Amino acid sequence: MALATLAKPRISQMVRILENIWAHRRKNPTFPSEEKYYELMVRYYRRIMEALEEGKTIVGHTVMSPIELFYGMDIVPMHLESTSMMMVILLGNYTEFFDAARGFGLTPETCSAHRLLAATVVQNSLPRPNFIVWTSQVCDNTSKSGDAILDLYEIPGIFLDRPYRYTEREVAYFTKELRRLVNFMEEQTGRKMDYDRLKEVVTRSQRLIELYREIAELRKNIPAPARNRCFLNSMVVEWLYAGTQEAVDYFEMVRDELRERVDKGVGAIPEERFRILTLFLPPSYDWKLMDWLEEQYGAVSVMEPYCSWWAKGEMDPERPLESIAEKSFYRSLTRQMHGPSEGIIEDAVQAAKDYAAEGAIYFAHIGCRQACALIRSMKDALKERVGIPMIALDCDIIDPSLSSGEEMRSKLDGFFEMLEESK
C-alpha cells in the first residue's frame, strides 16, 4: 500500500477496533462510565474520520492546548499525541513506528510520545490537519515537535508560549497569546470566533472542573470508590473533550457511580488492602498493570498528584480568554509538569495525608526530564514528611521495548512484600 493512502484507512481501522471494544464492553458490562469512555473514544475518532471525508477544518494540537477555543470555533480537534498513541496501541505496530522514528533521527533519549508522533507523520498515518497549534506546555519535546510536523506536512501552524510563573503579568501575556491564536484561526478558516458559543464552552469547562473536584473529594473515602482505570479514562476524556456536553455527562456519570458506592460503604474492588499514590503515568502499552495491582494486591490508586490534582482556580464565561489562560496555570499536569514544578512535592505530600496513602509508585519514564527530575526529592519528602515509601519504576511511557510488563510486576512484587511486612 502506498504511504499516501495510509492515513484514512488507519483512522478507520482505529474506529472499527474501538467500536468492537465498545460493543464488547456493552455485552460484558462493568461500570457504565467505562462503557461511556469507549463510546467517547469512538465518537472522537469518528468525528476526525468524518471531517476528513467531508473536508471540514481539522486542527492538530499538542497536549494542553486550549481546546475550548477549537470547540468555540466549531473546528474539529485532533490531539496529536493521543491520536498517535491510540493508533499504536490499537494497531500494535510499535516496531514500524519506532523504526521510522529512528530513521528520522530520533533516538530513545527523545520522549517516545514525540518519537511516535513524528513517526506517524513520517509514515503518513496521522490524518493531515489543516493547521497545527502547539505550545510550550508541558515540555521542550512538545515545543520542538510542532516545528517538525509543520515542516513535514508543510501546513500553517502557531506556537503558544505559556510562561513559567503564575502571576498576573504572565496570565496577561498568555491571554495575548490566545488572542493571537483566535486571530490565526479566523484567518485560516475565514470565519469569526463566536463569542456566545465560546461562553457556553467555558461554562461547560468550568462545570467539568467542579466535577473533577467533587470526584476528588469522594475519592478520600475508605474503601476507595474509584477503580484504577478511572483516573486514566477521566484524564483522557478531559484532554479531548473539555468544554463539551459529552465531557460533562461523562464526569457526572463517574461522580454518581462513586457517590453511590460511598453511600453504600462499598469500594470499587472487593478487598482493598493498599492505598497507593500514583506519580506520573503508567505505560500506555500496559494499563492492565493497574488492573493487576487491584487483582494481585488489592492496591488502589487513591490519588494521582500529577494527573488528577487541580489547584485553586475558577473559569468565568464572561472573561473567556483570560479564564482559559488562567486555567493553564492551575490545571492538572501543566501546573505540576510545566511549572512552577516544585509545587508537585507539596501536592503529593498533601495528597498522601488527605487520601491516607500507604505507599507511592512513581512511573519513571526514561524520556521525560520533567517527570523524572524530582524523583529523589519526592521520595525523600514522602518518607520524611508522611512516612510512606515510594518505588521508582523505570519504564517508557509508550515504547514497550525498554521495560517489559513482567519486569515491572516483579519489582512491584518486592515493593508490596515490603509494604505488607510494615503493616
Ligand code: SF4
Ligand atoms: S512524557 Fe514528559 S517529555 Fe514526554 S511529552 Fe510528556 S512531559 Fe514531554
